[in-house]
Amino acid sequence: MNRIFTLLSLIVLLATANTSWAQANLDANTPAITAITNSMKARNSQLTGAYQSGAVGFAKDGNVAVRDASALPLKDRAAINSLVAQENQDRAALYKEIAKANNHPEWEGDIRNTFAQRFIQKAGAGWYVQDGSGNWVKK
Amino acid sequence: MKNYVSLLLFSAALSACVTINVYFPAAAAEKAADKIIDEVLQSRQANKPVPAVK
Numbered sequence: 001m002n003r004i005f006t007l008l009s010l011i012v013l014l015a016t017a018n019t020s021w022a023q024a025n026l027d028a029n030t031p032a033i034t035a036i037t038n039s040m041k042a043r044n045s046q047l048t049g050a051y052q053s054g055a056v057g058f059a060k061d062g063n064v065a066v067r068d069a070s071a072l073p074l075k076d077r078a079a080i081n082s083l084v085a086q087e088n089q090d091r092a093a094l095y096k097e098i099a100k101a102n103n104h105p106e107w108e109g110d111i112r113n114t115f116a117q118r119f120i121q122k123a124g125a126g127w128y129v130q131d132g133s134g135n136w137v138k139k
Numbered sequence: 140m141k142n143y144v145s146l147l148l149f150s151a152a153l154s155a156c157v158t159i160n161v162y163f164p165a166a167a168a169e170k171a172a173d174k175i176i177d178e179v180l181q182s183r184q185a186n187k188p189v190p191a192v193k
Contacts, residue, residue: 003141026167028175040179098171110163111172118172122180 030101036094043087050080057128057136062095062116063088067128067136091115 047064050056055071056064064087069077095115099108120129128136 003145026164026171028171033175037175037178041181044179044181094175104161104163107163110165111168114165114168115172115176118169118176122173122176124180 032097051127060130062112
């Protein structure tokens with residue numbers, strides 16, 4: 001019985017001593033990620049007006065969301081929902097691809113949270129962003 | 140019997156040796172996010188103050 005205890009303590013010691021703690025790098029440079037980024041870049045000129053008018057804001061979940069479609073000229077209102085849907089589709093694909101490119105698909109949620117924070121941080125003056133409790137705040 | 144138990148525990152200990160815990164690299168993720176966001180929102184760059192690229 002004593003031997004088993006000795007063995008057990010040895011195991012605990014080994015397990016703690018030999019566990020490596022790796023802080024991995026993050027690779028965001030694959031053809032798939034570049035393609036999504038380019039698609040978002042191309043769409044951005046169509047969305048900028050909606051960001052500036054407050055019709056669309058940066059949500060706390062890493063998406064964009066229609067906040068007040070009436071802030072847009074009538075002619076642009078019909079298109080805004082599909083633009084926002086396309087943008088969110090690209091963003092979801094982006095977060096997933098970065099996680100996949102780093103062989104950690106489970107990081108998708110962390111990556112989404114990181115992007116959510118950084119997008120909000122980088123929103124232009126006068127744009128609307130969501131605070132922690134989901135309220136729209138003008139920057 | 141005792142030998143089998145020891146052997147079992149020992150192999151468990153061996154497998155524990157190669158455990159690698161990879162934490163989500165938060166700092167690297169922020170850097171990657173900033174790069175992509177700057178690129179996507181590029182057209183706005185000229186109009187707003189943006190801290191110099193680190």
